[in-house]
Structures are given as C-alpha cells and as structure tokens.
Amino acid sequence: xxxxxxxxxxxxxxxxxxxxxxxxxxxxxxxxxxxxxxxxxxxxxxxxxxxxxxxxxxxxxxxxxxxxxxxxxxxxxxxxxxxxxxxxxxxxxxxxxxxxxxxxxxxxxxxxxxxxxxxxxxxxxxxxxxxxxxxxxxxxxxxxx
Amino acid sequence: xxxxxxxxxxxxxxxxxxxxxxxxxxxxxxxxxxxxxxxxxxxxxxxxxxxxxxxxxxxxxxxxxxxxxxxxxxxxxxxxxxxxxxxxxxxxxxxxxxxxxxxxxxxxxxxxxxxxxxxxxxxxxxxxxxxxxxxxxxxxxxxxxxxxxxxxxxxxxxxxxxxxxxxxxxxxxxxxxxxxxxxxxxxxxxxxxxxxxxxxxxxxxxxxxxxx
Numbered sequence: 001x002x003x004x005x006x007x008x009x010x011x012x013x014x015x016x017x018x019x020x021x022x023x024x025x026x027x028x029x030x031x032x033x034x035x036x037x038x039x040x041x042x043x044x045x046x047x048x049x050x051x052x053x054x055x056x057x058x059x060x061x062x063x064x065x066x067x068x069x070x071x072x073x074x075x076x077x078x079x080x081x082x083x084x085x086x087x088x089x090x091x092x093x094x095x096x097x098x099x100x101x102x103x104x105x106x107x108x109x110x111x112x113x114x115x116x117x118x119x120x121x122x123x124x125x126x127x128x129x130x131x132x133x134x135x136x137x138x139x140x141x142x143x144x145x
Numbered sequence: 146x147x148x149x150x151x152x153x154x155x156x157x158x159x160x161x162x163x164x165x166x167x168x169x170x171x172x173x174x175x176x177x178x179x180x181x182x183x184x185x186x187x188x189x190x191x192x193x194x195x196x197x198x199x200x201x202x203x204x205x206x207x208x209x210x211x212x213x214x215x216x217x218x219x220x221x222x223x224x225x226x227x228x229x230x231x232x233x234x235x236x237x238x239x240x241x242x243x244x245x246x247x248x249x250x251x252x253x254x255x256x257x258x259x260x261x262x263x264x265x266x267x268x269x270x271x272x273x274x275x276x277x278x279x280x281x282x283x284x285x286x287x288x289x290x291x292x293x294x295x296x297x298x299x300x301x302x303x304x305x306x307x308x309x310x311x312x313x314x315x316x317x318x319x320x321x322x323x324x325x326x327x328x329x330x331x332x333x334x335x336x337x338x339x340x341x342x343x344x345x346x347x348x349x350x351x352x353x354x355x356x357x
Contacts, residue, residue, distance in 0.1 A: 012148065016148075016151070016152065016155075019152070020155060023155075023156070023159055024159065027159055027160075027162075027163050030163075031163060031166060031167070035166070035167045035170050035171070036170060037327075037329045037330060038329060039329060039330070059152070062148065062152060063148075063149065063152075
C-alpha cells in the first residue's frame with residue numbers, strides 16, 4: 001500500500017526523531033567514556049552494541065524513506081531495552097547484586113553521575129531505549145492500519 | 146532537499162556540541178585541579194606516601210598506581226629513567242589506586258613491607274612476577290607469597306603486619322584522594338599537580354621537562 005505524502009512525512013519525522021535519540025545516546029556514551037574517562041561496565045557495552053548501529057541504520061532509512069527499518073531496528077532496540085531494564089533493576093537493588101554478571105572490572109551499579117539526585121547513566125540509557133521502543137511501536141501500529 | 150538539510154544541520158549541531166563539551170569539560174577539569182593544587186596540596190602528597198629520589202627536589206611526579214596493572218609495571222622503569230636523566234631534580238611520590246579485585250590485598254603487603262624497610266624491593270618483586278600472580282586467565286595472589294623471600298621479606302612478619310589498622314587508614318586515604326583527583330585509570334600521573342593532557346610515555350616526559 002503506497003503511503004500518502006502526508007503520512008509518509010509524519011513517519012519520516014518520527015524516524016528522524018529516532019535517529020536523533022540514537023545519535024545523542026551514542027555521542028553521550030562516548031562523551032562519558034572518552035572525555036570524562038569513565039570506564040564502561042560490561043552492561044554498558046552490551047547496550048552500546050545495540051545503540052551504535054541504530055545511528056547508521058536510521059540515517060539510511062531516512063534517504064529515501066524506508067519503513068522496513070522498523071522491523072530491523074525493533075530487534076536491536078528490544079535487546080538493548082532488555083539489558084537496560086536488567087541493569088536498572090540491579091541498580092535499584094530489585095535484583096540482588098550477587099546475580100550480576102560483572103563481578104570483575106567495573107561495577108555495573110556504580111554512580112558515575114547523579115544529576116538532580118536520580119539521573120544516572122543507567123537511567124539515561126533506559127530512557128533512550130524506552131523512547132525508541134515506544135516510537136517504533138507507534139510506527140508499527142500506524143503502518144498496519 | 147529540506148530533509149537533507151535538516152539531518153545534516155542536526156548532525157553538525159550534535160558534533161559541535163560534543164566538541165565544545167569536551168573542551169569545556171577539560172577546561173573546568175584543569176581549573177579545578179589547579180584549585181585543588183593551590184588550596185590543598187596535601188591531596189597530592191601525604192606524609193605516608195613513599196618517595197623515590199631526592200626528597201627536597203622541586204619537581205615532583207605523583208603516580209597513582211595499581212600493583213596488578215600491567216601498564217604501571219611498564220611505566221615503572223620508564224619513570225626511573227626520566228629521573229636518572231635529571232638526577233636530584235625530581236622526586237616520585239607513589240600513591241595507590243587499587244582498582245583490580247585483589248589489589249587492595251597486594252597494597253596491604255606493600256605497606257607491611259615498609260616495616261621491614263623493604264618497600265621498593267618488594268614492589269620490584271611484585272612487578273617482576275606480575276604476569277604469574279595477576280595473569281588474566283587465572284589470577285592467583287597466593288602465588289605471590291613464594292616470590293616474596295626474593296626481596297628478603299620475612300613472610301610471617303609481613304602477614305602479621307598486614308593486619309595493622311594504620312595500613313587500612315593509609316590505603317583508604319589514597320583511594321579518597323584518588324577520587325577527589327578524578328583518578329579513573331592507572332597509572333595516572335600528576336607533575337607538580339598538573340595532569341597529563343594525553344596519556345603516553347612521550348607526553349609524560351614532555352610534561353616533566355616543562356616543569357623542571
């Protein structure tokens with residue numbers, strides 16, 4: 001079914017926002033590790049693996065608009081979201097610390113930043129993946145109708 | 146065309162923000178360090194810190210190190226070489242940043258070696274056999290005990306000295322100071338309170354030369 005110009009513009013805008021979120025998340029995580037020299041913990045790496053390719057994939061899907069990206073990006077976003085939720089559960093001690101896989105090296109529950117008393121790197125990642133997940137879910141619903 | 150412009154300008158803005166942020170961060174970081182250095186020099190040098198070289202030397206290198214860190218081991222002879230090039234002009238102050246799992250324990254050993262006046266001998270033995278007791282596959286600090294007599298250490302005495310509470314105070318102080326100075330990797334160097342702008346052998350030598 002060919003999309004009308006109006007709805008394709010709408011989809012394009014939302015994918016553009018997705019690309020912005022992914023790019024800000026990627027640059028932000030690089031800022032933390034390369035400029036502020038916070039060593040990334042293993043969970044952070046797993047989430048990076050899911051986030052970084054999205055920067056390229058969303059960009060490619062914008063020119064020309066390719067809605068197949070929703071399928072491919074959803075897979076990466078779901079995996080990233082899974083790790084983000086897991087890490088936040090560890091951080092808020094809902095899951096026991098002993099169950100965490102990163103006993104060696106950097107602790108996944110360390111507080112590198114704590115803005116306004118509650119914004120941590122772990123939370124920032126969760127917010128980014130949740131936003132992407134929500135937007136992609138919305139697009140999927142929209143395209144089906 | 147409009148869309149392309151939008152994406153390209155967004156990308157440029159983000160990259161510009163990243164670069165500006167890096168410069169701003171480094172600027173404030175250095176400013177803050179200079180502030181700490183001028184207001185509270187004791188963060189860099191504590192009375193308990195081991196000193197290598199001429200104690201009255203004007204130029205001082207602070208090294209935060211971890212005995213299990215390979216790069217620290219590689220830098221140790223290099224720093225000594227820099228000091229030999231300028232005899233009597235430089236002193237090296239060793240601080241602890243025990244980031245590895247068992248490093249705290251090794252630092253306790255080192256501090257306990259002070260009571261036998263064998264600090265640097267012990268440090269050299271610890272570094273010499275680092276690949277054996279701190280190997281990546283199977284770290285086994287118990288192995289270290291068998292190497293310590295090479296430094297002339299009385300192992301039994303060392304074991305009992307390690308339990309002294311003053312050693313804990315020293316290590317905790319170093320960890321505290323390291324946090325204040327943003328030490329996140331080892332080795333971390335400060336020359337007369339100034340950090341390395343970029344990490345490397347050459348960079349360290351240049352910084353030392355500029356401070357002589």
